[in-house]
Each structure stands twice: as C-alpha cells, then as structure tokens.
Amino acid sequence: MKASLPMNTRQAVASMRGLYGKPRRLPEHWRDRLPDPDAYYRARIPSLGKAHGNGWAQGRCPFHDDGTASLSVNLAHGGWKCFAGCGGGDLVGFHVRVSGLPFTDAVRDLLGVRA
C-alpha cells in the first residue's frame, strides 16, 4: 500500500478552486497601477505625520492599541513597519492586513477593480 503523500501545488490549487470557485486574475502590470502611497496611507492613518527626508513618516499603528506613533510608513515606496512588533511589509501587505481580504481581492480593491 502506498503511503499518502502531501498534496502537490497543482492539487492544492485544484482543491482551492473547488472551495472558492475560479481564481480571479489580476490585470497586467497591476503593480504599476497601485495607489500613490502618500494618498493611500494618509487616508487610513489620520495621525500620520510629515515625511522625513528619507520618505518615512510616523503614525499610530492600526494593528495594535497604539498610544504613541509606532508605525513608520514610507510615502515614496509604500513600505511599512510597526516598531511595537506588528511586523512590516509593502503597501499590498498592509492592505491585506487592514482589509482582511485575500491577496488577490486586496490587490483588486486597491486598483478599484470590481470583484
């Protein structure tokens, strides 16, 4: 008797299709069509201060109960980091986390593409 092997990627994708329906495709060059980080973060972090010369600005982190300004966001390239331990990443990662949407849906949301 053959031991059962873990699913390979193709099987995993097929099984996810079964669960969630057809995967939605992202438009071509979607990374070029992401919102301006400055506008994006200012709309979501009311406490965001002025950017320093290096492009980083500080504000209150939406991922924990932040009494100070633990969150740094880069208004030029969109990167973020919470110095209280919430992690960091790029603008898409921030949106995934703040919206609770799966990656593809979060990108579509950022692009303004209807689900």
Ligand SMILES: [Zn+2]
């Ligand atoms: Zn945080």
